[in-house]
Each structure stands twice: as structure tokens, then as C-alpha cells.
Amino acid sequence: MAEPLVSVRGLKVHFPIHGGLLRRRVGVVKAVDGVSFDVQPGETLGLVGESGCGKSTTAHAVLRLLDLTEGSIRIEGTEIGRMPQAALRPLRPRMQMVFGDPRASLDPRMTVEAIIREPLDEQTRLAAREKRERVAELMDAVGLPRGIGPRLPQALSDEQRQRIGIARALALGPGLVVCDEPVAALDRSVQARVANLLEDLQAKRGLAYLFISRDLSMVRHIASRVAVMHLGRIVELQGRERLDADPLHPYTRALLSAASEPDPVAARARQRIALRGDAPSPADPPRGCNFCTRCPEAMPVCREIDPATREVAPGRWVACHLHDPAILVRPDARPTVVILKGPGFNPAPPSHLQGA
Amino acid sequence: MPEGTPNVLEVRNLRTVFRTRAGSFHAVNDVSFTLKAGEILGVVGESGSGKSVLAMSLLGLLPSPPAEVSGGPVLFEGQDLLRLDPEALRSMRGGRIGFVVQDRMTALNPVLTLGFQIVEPLRLHLGLTRRQARARAAELMAQVGIPDAHRRLDDYPHQVSGDLRQRVLFAIALACDPTVLIADEPTAALDVTIQAEIHDLMQELRQTLGIAVLWITQDPGVVAGLADRVIVMHGGQVVEHAPVDALFADPRHPYTQALLASVPKARVERVRRLAVMEGQPPVLRTPPDVCTFRDRCPHAYDVCHRLNPQRYPVGEGHDAACFLSDPGLAPQRPQLEVVDG
Incomplete structure (x- = not known):
């Protein structure tokens, strides 16, 4: 590029x-x-x-x-x-x-x-x-x-x-x-x-x-590309079409499900993902992932470890344990969500984007 | 809405004129509509199309002079609101008719607690004691989705977030079990997730309490997800009225078509350019006697510059104030091209 x-x-x-x-x-x-x-x-x-x-x-x-x-x-x-x-x-x-x-x-x-x-x-x-x-x-x-x-x-x-x-x-x-x-x-x-x-x-x-x-x-x-921010972090970044078709982060899915839909039939048909509670205060973010208090898919690990941003496919970045193969194989994690397909899946993120 | 649901609000030929030193401004022109029990009626149009003035006129909230509200009747529970004396209207407002104003940042009194501001209408309209009113206030706050309601009663507006303030405004409007709720763009400045929550809350309230809602917005996306029926306003007139599905599936007025096309759609192939509509809603110095949309309309022809169209029926419960929908004019009409986003 x-x-x-x-x-x-x-x-x-x-x-x-x-x-x-x-x-x-x-x-x-x-x-x-x-x-x-x-x-x-x-x-x-x-x-x-x-x-x-x-x-x-x-x-x-x-x-x-x-x-x-x-x-x-x-x-x-x-x-x-x-x-x-x-x-x-x-x-x-x-x-x-x-x-x-x-x-x-x-x-x-x-x-x-x-x-x-x-x-x-x-x-x-x-x-x-x-x-x-x-x-x-x-x-x-x-x-x-x-x-x-x-x-x-x-x-x-x-x-x-x-x-x-x-x-x-x-x-x-x-x-x-x-x-x-x-x-x-x-x-x-x-x-x-x-x-x-x-x-x-x-x-x-x-x-x-x-x-x-x-x-x-x-x-x-x-x-052409969209970065989704939550509480001071970019939780997902990818091209518009992919974001639409296959949002990776639960927060993005919630936002998409709430977006204004100028079509009454589609608006009725969609399943809205409700987020619990308010966004946490940026002065006192929760331990682990900063979305874990509102996330409908939170796992125990999310309350412990802050997820690193990973490139799960070329040009598709997400900071979520649901997309981390190392986390998903752990016995206490929920093994049901496997979204890691995509060509060129790369488990090692470039050094500059590795978590702090 | 099932057939035979009673009308709770019936507005006939409502007109509002502002007579100022700079001249007359005709903001609402011959607006008629009905609102049925338990129904959500969306009012959609651009800024300046007369939506808010319509709401204020119904509630008698416009200062007179300069405002002059005429026409009618506006029938609510068998009474004509336009001819009610100020005291009776005052007891109606905030009691049987709830009102949620547009600007949540200025609508609450900053030096009074949230609890006090919800308790006030309860004591005034329902005559509850302080203790009863306070218990009811906490109940209402819980009902509109405010967590930890008891503790929040003693907070001041500046201590809570914008969406919580919006919820408090809903709690105040709902305090006295209104039959009709008039909401003027209550979710325009909120985040989409909160907007969606408030829309869900509205759906729930109208189901559980049977409230009829007049929901004013400039965003067609909001009415699509919320309303049962929609009236579209332009130039202070109702230019189209339809059940929500019919409106979006088959908009008949060129203004409605343009308005719907200007909103980016969520789930379809991205259009390269958004369809746009030039110009602004007109400022009317005289009552409209020609079509108010003629100068912005891609289909305008000679008759549009001479006469103001009436509302022609075009389907079941669907009418459009446009000469394109006048069956009598069909032979002279120019060839139609479809405007679509």
C-alpha cells in the first residue's frame, strides 16, 4: 500500500x-x-x-x-x-x-x-x-x-x-x-x-x-473504511462493506442493530441488540475489556484481560477476545463462537498494534 | 390499528398565523388529522415545515399576539381545545395531554431536583400528597428505564447525563396517565443506542398504557421504526398521509419521495450519491393558494402554479396533496419519471 x-x-x-x-x-x-x-x-x-x-x-x-x-x-x-x-x-x-x-x-x-x-x-x-x-x-x-x-x-x-x-x-x-x-x-x-x-x-x-x-x-x-470507537479505544476497523456484512465486535453489532433504518419492514424485522447500562466513565474504566460491562457476549476472561487489537484478516482489525484463538481454546471460555475464517488469517499482529 | 378504534384527538382545519411587525407568517395551514387510541402517529418534515408550531398550537402554548390560532375544532375528549378557557386548558396540559419538548438541556429547571419536577404535576393535577407523589415519581422513573430511581429523585439536572434528562422529561409527561402524548423530536440529539431504547420504551408504553402518541421528527428513519401512520408536512400543510408501510413502499407526493431518498439506507447496496432536494420549505406571507412545493418539485406543471391541491385519496387510508394524484387531471399530466433513491 x-x-x-x-x-x-x-x-x-x-x-x-x-x-x-x-x-x-x-x-x-x-x-x-x-x-x-x-x-x-x-x-x-x-x-x-x-x-x-x-x-x-x-x-x-x-x-x-x-x-x-x-x-x-x-x-x-x-x-x-x-x-x-x-x-x-x-x-x-x-x-x-x-x-x-x-x-x-x-x-x-x-x-x-x-x-x-x-x-x-x-x-x-x-x-x-x-x-x-x-x-x-x-x-x-x-x-x-x-x-x-x-x-x-x-x-x-x-x-x-x-x-x-x-x-x-x-x-x-x-x-x-x-x-x-x-x-x-x-x-x-x-x-x-x-x-x-x-x-x-x-x-x-x-x-x-x-x-x-x-x-x-x-x-x-x-x-471507505470505518473505525468504531468505544471509551477511548478503537474496537474495530475495517472496510465499509465488510463492516456491514460481517461486523466483528459485539459493540459494532449493537450499533448496527440500532442504526436508523428508513424502511418500516426492515426496521420491524431486525433484532435489536440491547446494551445494558450506560457506558462506563472514562475516568474509571472497568478492569479487562472496557466494553465488558455492557457486552452481551462477555466471557470471564473479558473481565480480566484487556483484549489486544488483532488483524484477523487483511485490513480487518478487532480488539475482542471472541476473535482470539488463544483465548477461545481455554476451557473456561465459551467455545461456541468461531468467526475466525477469512483468507489470510494472521494470528500474530504487527508489533505496533500489539496491546499496551 | 383495528377498525373502530376511537379517535382520541381530532384536528380539523387548524390554522396558525404569526402576525408581526414584519408581516404575517402562515405557519400551519388547514391541517386535519385524527389520532386513535394506542396509536403512534409520526409527523415528519424538514425544519420550517410547521411541525413544532402545530404541536404548540394544539397545546395552546403559543403567545398571542403574535400567534393567531384559528379553524378547528380540535376535539379531545369531546371538548374543543381551541375554545377552552386558559384555566381549563392548563389543567389539560401536563394532565390528560403529556408533552415532551425538543430541547432536553433547557427543559428542566436547573435549581430544582428531578424528583421535585416530577412530583409537581402529580400534586397539581392529581392532588396527591407529598409522600404519595414521591412514591409515584420513583415508580415513573423506573418505568422510563432510569436505574436506581429512588436515589435519583434528589439529583439535580446537571448531575445526570443527557439521555437521563430525556427520560425524566418522559416521566414528567407520563406522570398523570395522559391519554395523548405529544413528543417534539425527543430523540434527535441522542446516541443511536439510546434512541432505539427510547423507541422501544414508547412501544411498550403504548401497549401497556394505551397512550396515543403524536411523534414529531425530521428523520424518516425514526418514523419507519416507530410509527403506525405518518403525516408528512411541507409549507404548514399535510402533503401526504399514509400507514407507515404504504408511505415507505409507495410514497406518492414528490416531497415525500425526495425526503425518503435523502436518507442513507442501512441494509442495501450503497448508492453512489444521495438524492438531494434543493431549496428550503417556503416562508408563507399569505395563505397558500398554489402548491407550496411547486418550486422544488421536479414534476411541477402549469396547474401547480395556479392552484393548491387538495388531499386526494390514493389508497386505503392513504392520501396525497398533489395534482399528480388528481384522477381528473390524468389526461393533461406530463409523462412521469420515477424518482427513486
Whole structure:
């Protein structure tokens, strides 16, 4: 496979909890706790999970909007995990972000033109006329009428505002665009328009997206590969079709069974897998697998040992004891689940993805 | 629903106009529908199609002025809600008619405990004593799936998660054994697993308690899994009304077709592009006298720009407000192409 555009290994972002009279550190929230993935040039990697699972923290960390606790991030071959912010600045044009809330992510006092021009002002030495031309091109590219350039974002619809956010992200010609719930705040009918726009722009400009969403049906539509996150970990990562046809992790199966299904016959026919209780707190994750408290298929071993991420078939990664042959032969494990088929099954995971 | 199930709510020709300094805005235009006992009726449409204003109008929650609710009657238990005096309507709301509002983050009072906010309607509407009300509140919380209900009674809203707040809102709405529950996008901002749980809870409640539910949403995926019948709104009008299976199997109004096609489907071959519908629902400064969908409609022809279609029956319990469904116009109609996602 070609050199990945982004390569994330063992990413951890922990936030300290301060408490007590002296504001001492009393604990730590493991928002992201050992996440590894690649994004290839021109592809869309979907990152899906429930609120609080660490997907936005991952997004922010990949662009170094947050400092890492541990791990490595390489973008176009450059390690940026420990780079100081000043050194990151010249790299920023290649990595941009589209934010989720189109009301909060645009400065209400800047005109549409000024918002889209701001990256050019900051990062280029173009003449005013060239910038104006570039802004007009960008507005055309995202389907904004040029006439709204002098207006303020508050006068516009959410859809137009989100298009402004996309134009701003594209202004400097990025290779990677991190989209943090870019359509969640929009109407269903508008979501479709913005999703199509993102796909068109990707095709024209060869963008790679890290597409973050809680909506599995939208992620499955837009992403070529999907990573499923639960409580700071990626529990499963594989291509969209395989994920659909043969989800490996019990959490993915539960998510799929709950996904919105715009077909009443199919909606009635499906068996929903109910998860017990709330997701555990990332400040106090359970022992063993962090999904064991909610997992309908949990085995005794799941409460003891944290499963490592394994590549059970080429390009199909899962962190679950149900897919670990060494665990399944143990007498106390349930021997009934044997899903380890797939060609090229490889029991030895590459060293960089072995559990911590 | 079996034949002969009584109507618990009957809405006839409801109209809501906002008269402001900037002019009149016709938000709800001649909406008629019925809600049967134990039935879940989905109301679906984009933001701005008049769904929420419809709910608020039924409950008399719109400030007047600027809102002007007319038409009717809105029959509930033999009384016309539109002509009830404010005091009587007040005793109806939160009592016989439960209401779950859209925004769970602001709907609860932050300085009162969850328990107090559930107890309040019980004491007000049912006249229970403090002790009885508290016991009933814990029961209700357990009923809507809140674990450890007794302990939760003394929590404040900020101490609990968003989905728990949503469940508390359901508990409040269900407190006084309502006959009708009106729910305005109660699950829109929740995770899918929680959404599915709340939908299951709704199914269970309507079976055990026989509640009729008006469920407002902009997501066709939600009505597919939940509703028995659906009304589709556009421009403050009902443009299509059908049993849920018929609506999804054979949508007749071009708006319904476009709305359904814009949602990515779960279990079928991925479409390369989502079908899109251009434009937004119209803002109506005058009562609609031509089709409100004409400018967004791929099939619009001359008559659509002259007249506003009535609701033509197209199947059993299925009608569509579209000239494509008017049998009298069949000869002059242009050739139809099928719009499908």
C-alpha cells in the first residue's frame, strides 16, 4: 500500500482531574487511550462512536489542537506528535478541520469573505486581488452564491454556514480535512446535500477525510473504511462493506442493530441488540475489556484481560477476545463462537498494534 | 390499528398565523388529522415545515399576539381545545395531554431536583400528597428505564447525563396517565443506542398504557421504526398521509419521495450519491393558494402554479396533496419519471 497520509500510533490523550482543597490531581480521564490508524491519500476514514467515546478528542489530537499524552502522529512522513506549535504552523495548510456546529464555528463579526480569506491572510503573501479571486473560486466550489460575500454569518442558513466552514478549510489546499460531525446539526435533507458536496470536493481535489460522526448510517455512506470507537479505544476497523456484512465486535453489532433504518419492514424485522447500562466513565474504566460491562457476549476472561487489537484478516482489525484463538481454546471460555475464517488469517499482529 | 378504534384527538382545519411587525407568517395551514387510541402517529418534515408550531398550537402554548390560532375544532375528549378557557386548558396540559419538548438541556429547571419536577404535576393535577407523589415519581422513573430511581429523585439536572434528562422529561409527561402524548423530536440529539431504547420504551408504553402518541421528527428513519401512520408536512400543510408501510413502499407526493431518498439506507447496496432536494420549505406571507412545493418539485406543471391541491385519496387510508394524484387531471399530466433513491 502507498505511504499513508496520516499515521497514528498508540495515541493517548489523558486529562487530569483536579479536586480537593489544594486542587491536587485526584484522577485522570482517559479520553483517548491507545488509538492507532492510518488514513490513505484521497480516502475517507470514518470514526464512529457514541458521545463521550473520545472521537472528537482524537480529531483534535490528530491536528495537534491538543497535546498528546503519548503516541505518535505522522502526517506526510513528518512526526508532529511532539512538535512545538510554532513549528506546526507551516504544516497547517496541509491539515484543516471542518467543525460540527455551524453557528459556533464562524466569527459572527466577520463577513463571509473575511472568514474564507482569513487562512490566506495568515498563511500566504498573495495580493488583495488574488485573494479576492481565490475566495470567489472557493465560494463557487462549495456552492455559495458570490453575492453573500459581504454578509455576516447570522444572516445565513445553517447549510450556508456549513459551506462557509468547508470553504475556509479548503482555502489553503489541504491534503487532510478532519470533519468533526460536519452534518449532525443539519436537517436530514440538508445533510444529504452537504455529504454530496464533501464527496464531490474529495473527487476533484483528492482530499482525505477523517470523518467523525455518531451517525453510523452517514459514516457508512461516506467512508471507505470505518473505525468504531468505544471509551477511548478503537474496537474495530475495517472496510465499509465488510463492516456491514460481517461486523466483528459485539459493540459494532449493537450499533448496527440500532442504526436508523428508513424502511418500516426492515426496521420491524431486525433484532435489536440491547446494551445494558450506560457506558462506563472514562475516568474509571472497568478492569479487562472496557466494553465488558455492557457486552452481551462477555466471557470471564473479558473481565480480566484487556483484549489486544488483532488483524484477523487483511485490513480487518478487532480488539475482542471472541476473535482470539488463544483465548477461545481455554476451557473456561465459551467455545461456541468461531468467526475466525477469512483468507489470510494472521494470528500474530504487527508489533505496533500489539496491546499496551 | 383495528377498525373502530376511537379517535382520541381530532384536528380539523387548524390554522396558525404569526402576525408581526414584519408581516404575517402562515405557519400551519388547514391541517386535519385524527389520532386513535394506542396509536403512534409520526409527523415528519424538514425544519420550517410547521411541525413544532402545530404541536404548540394544539397545546395552546403559543403567545398571542403574535400567534393567531384559528379553524378547528380540535376535539379531545369531546371538548374543543381551541375554545377552552386558559384555566381549563392548563389543567389539560401536563394532565390528560403529556408533552415532551425538543430541547432536553433547557427543559428542566436547573435549581430544582428531578424528583421535585416530577412530583409537581402529580400534586397539581392529581392532588396527591407529598409522600404519595414521591412514591409515584420513583415508580415513573423506573418505568422510563432510569436505574436506581429512588436515589435519583434528589439529583439535580446537571448531575445526570443527557439521555437521563430525556427520560425524566418522559416521566414528567407520563406522570398523570395522559391519554395523548405529544413528543417534539425527543430523540434527535441522542446516541443511536439510546434512541432505539427510547423507541422501544414508547412501544411498550403504548401497549401497556394505551397512550396515543403524536411523534414529531425530521428523520424518516425514526418514523419507519416507530410509527403506525405518518403525516408528512411541507409549507404548514399535510402533503401526504399514509400507514407507515404504504408511505415507505409507495410514497406518492414528490416531497415525500425526495425526503425518503435523502436518507442513507442501512441494509442495501450503497448508492453512489444521495438524492438531494434543493431549496428550503417556503416562508408563507399569505395563505397558500398554489402548491407550496411547486418550486422544488421536479414534476411541477402549469396547474401547480395556479392552484393548491387538495388531499386526494390514493389508497386505503392513504392520501396525497398533489395534482399528480388528481384522477381528473390524468389526461393533461406530463409523462412521469420515477424518482427513486
